[in-house]
Amino acid sequence: MRLTQHIDLVGSGAAGFDLTDPLDCHVYLVRGSWGAALVDAGAGASAGLLARRLNTAAGPEGERHLLLTHGHADHAGGAAELAERVPDLDVRAGSPADEWIASGAEELLSVDRGKASGVYPADYAFAPCQAARPIADGERVDLGSGVVITAIATPGHADGHTCYLLDAPEGRALFSGDCVFSGGRISLQNLHDARVPEYAASLERLAALEIDMLLPGHHEISLARGGRHLASARDALTRGLLPESTT
Template sequence: MVEVHKVSGAAFDGNVYLILDKKPILVDAGMMAGPTLKNIKKFIEPSKIEMIVLTHCHHDHSGAAPELLEATGARLLLSEKEEGAVGDDLASVAYLFGQQAPNYKVDETLKEGMVLDIGEWKLRVMETPGHSQGSLCLYEEKEKVLFSGDTVFPDGNIGRTDMYGGDTPELVKSIERLTKLDVQTMYPGHMEITSRDVNRQIQMSLRFAKSI
């Protein structure tokens, strides 16, 4: 039985998820390593984590990557479209948080259709640009689970498109693709995890995105 725990602990941080499958992984890194590591240790020894998969390069999802990589020894995976954003204050929007973008090594780049086989779960990579150029979602078909990054949030919310690399028509197209999935549980990059009529929530996100 695969478990997912939200392990980010700091307010205003991006959500960090620990997936406990045969190969434990983190989805996103957040920007505050301390509280996140403390939460990870409630479930697992950090050195057991094999991969950190970033949904996108933004600082609130990646800022703690160097510290988490050091603590875990994991490999880091990011969209091939955002490899160049690492260490870039503008592309990573680190400036919005009054910080400088840290540098870290990308071990593997991701693109549409790749599958991360972590044991019971096979996470399919979907390229969902709009909020950022290389935003990704991860979909687990058997369990109907979606890690939606900052593309869609609960209750019809959507990722903003007014930052570097943002593009509203692209976001609409990406959300249109998400409406074709059957999603039972959504793990968004911000806000709360939801299992309540998720397909309808994504439909609402699509309507909202089309209206802006």
């Protein structure tokens, strides 16, 4: 699904547009003249399709990146197979999620809680992606022709959660993972690394950004006036509240 000149939505599950496996988050493909990047990997069943899309977009000589917003299985479960199918794939995630993804630490990634709640089937397994390495707050990935992605550390939904700010000729987009959704909603879950003070600080930080598009990990996408969703989350915090949660 073409969103802009440089962004495609190539994966989306039941909490989205049903483009790929029901367990998948939104998976975005960003293209530049030097290469291409996927933002998130889905849960794993769609890895073959996503790998083909990335390989085609990057071309035979282009750079190939996988930028993970966090380690939950619907976002990172496909990373291992993507790393097998995509030559020289640069797999990145915020610390400490990169270590958990590399080792397949299901309890730290809350896969066990997902199985217990019925989100994931009982036989689901998170495949370790040994290629995963950390991405630092403020680190940039330049894909060429004015297409640049900057990592923004946004803990709260999960440790290591990272949003990605895209500057492109058609405007500025925020890939917000599970940090903030349309309407300023959030995803605050009863998990070991869900942290309210850190979440509030992350939302305040994002509200200071000037963006055109909000591209979250699930649900609706905003292709214009995206900053209004960040402002809505900030306004709830100003009133001493947390924004409405999607879960």
